[in-house]
Amino acid sequence: MTATRGLEGIVATTSSVSSIIDDVLTYRGYSIDDLAEHATFEEVVYLLWNKKLPNQSELEQFKAELSEASELPAELLEQMKSLPLKNAHPMTVLRTLISMLAMYDKDAEDMSTEGNYKKAIRLQAQIASIVTAFSRIREGKDPVSPKKELSFAGNFLYMLTGNEPDEISETAINKALVLHADHELNASTFTARVCVATLSDIYSGVTAAIGALKGPLHGGANEQVMKMLSEIGEENNVDSYLDKAIENKQKIMGFGHRVYKNGDPRAKHLREMSKQLTTITGEEKWYTMSVKIEETLKQKKGLLPNVDFYSASVYHSLGIDHDLFTPIFAVSRISGWNAHILEQYEDNRLIRPRADYIGPDKQMYVPLDQR
Template sequence: MTATKGLEGIIAAQSSICSIVDGVLCYGGINVDELAEKASFEEVVYLLWNGKLPNRSQLDELNKNLGENAAVPKEVIDSIRSYPQGVHPMAILRTAVSLLGLYDQEAQDMSAEANLRKSIRLMAQTPTIVAAYARIRKGLEPVDPDPKMSLAENFLYMLTGEKPSETAIKAFNTALILHADHELNASTFAARVTVATLTDIYSGIVSAIGTLKGPLHGGANEAVAAMLAEIGSLENVEPYIRHALDNKQKIMGFGHRVYKNGDPRAKWLREMSKALTKQVGKEELYQMSVKIEEMVTSEKGLLPNVDFYSASVYTALGLESDLFTPIFAISRMSGWTAHIMEQYENNRLIRPRAEYTGPVNQHYIPIDQR
């Protein structure tokens, strides 16, 4: 047996949820371009969970269930108030989601019906947790979710207490769709490995959140936002990027292990960045991003991935950069729960082997002879 570093190129599971073939990303066989253009995020959630798009009554039922389950137990909100200042929001989310499992009476019910109900609650409550923490750390009271709003609109509403613009809702809905699932990425794989032991769904989601927290996975768009802030202006882009390239420094938001000819999601976020930054008077953010892309692509041959333009999109929406990865988690909750339910349906403990590289033919030496 020979190891492949990072399991690159290894087929580790079969799945009918999401595919990436010849650089084309599909959910349930539907090109993500079609979904980004035409679908609501709730339709995509249903698609990932059921393998087909919902009809009107099925979508209405899902929307109703999501709205009715968006409120978070008071004990979880009270716990968030007690968390120390300065903690990364992904650590907050990881802990709060774990707490949700303590207050869910069905947490240990492993039936398919109970796991679907838990998936609905997780999908509905994750935006509420992120928005509540965003306000609590500023000394503000959380805004209760509105059961009549879509997931995209409700999250933006709970952040500010004000109804967001249609442009903001549409942009955020599209961003949620683009981040919803991505085949067997690191956090999804972590979730499937966890629940393959037949532990509960909350344990699987906590594993996924902990994995997404890393800068090589979900934290990349936050790093892009930090880079844009450090550059500061369009005129500083060229010397900054030139210095980074000359010193072989990694520029976040470029390249992807799966996509060799560009991330298909990036073009959508690029257009959203252009429109949103213009609407809010922050066009320089988009212009800086375009200049960075031109330089990195020209010099390194690397194309932007989903994280690169999402940084300027979320900044234009008024979101703080350390909330970018929790927002990623809000979207990816749809894919994580879909993969967990699929794993439960046809489960086998995931237990790969390792290529041993240590010493051989060793013997025990008494301690006074060492």
């Protein structure tokens, strides 16, 4: 048995949720470029879970279901206030609270298809309520309840800030949510599928996935990108920063990808948004610095930006706290996790690969008092 490091190139399952073929990303066969330009996040979530785009009445009903499910259990909100939120990373808080939600869900152990679909809706709606309520509570503010008439993206910003967003901000968040929704068998989605393939419940699968997304080699990279941009400070410092990083063999956050070798098709949309939003805020430096980093790394290392690179300056321009960048990724990606979890349940088999043992052989047991 020979191991393939990081399972690179290993095809571990079939899936009809999303595909990456020749660097082109599609959700259920629809190109990400079309969806990013035209679709609402709600339409995309419906598509991922129902294998087809909704018609008008299906979409209205779906939005109403999401809206109805968005209220958090009052006890959970109370408990949230007593947690040591100030010292915890928001992804740690999110992982814990999503897990706790199961304790308030009477259907938590219902493994029927209908039961799991219902819980997918609750999770999708409530993850946005958790992230925004958490952000407000740690600032000493009261959580804001969503408004029925607002879109998912609009409500997210409304619940975060307490103000209805302008059209440009709402469109930007909607597009970012669409672009992050699913991505074939990435690390967090694989984690979710491994977890539920034991026939564990959907809350366990999503909780495990949040843990995997948190890492800086995966979703956690977007927060690290902003940290890097802040450290570099201005365009003139880009060359010296990158030269030093390359010399020290340091990984540059937001660059490289296991699957894309000619570039991440989501990055160009986020780059455009970064340009637009930084122009509006008057902080063009985040965009121009990012472009310089992109050009320099392409030339010096052949490295290209991934989805996490320009999303950092996009979220920063929307006034979002940097440690909420990865939780926002989770608010979107939970749609993909749920789609994959439902797909795994549809045709389940335990996921259990092998390890190529490289430890010592034929050890003799020595009693404790003789060691």
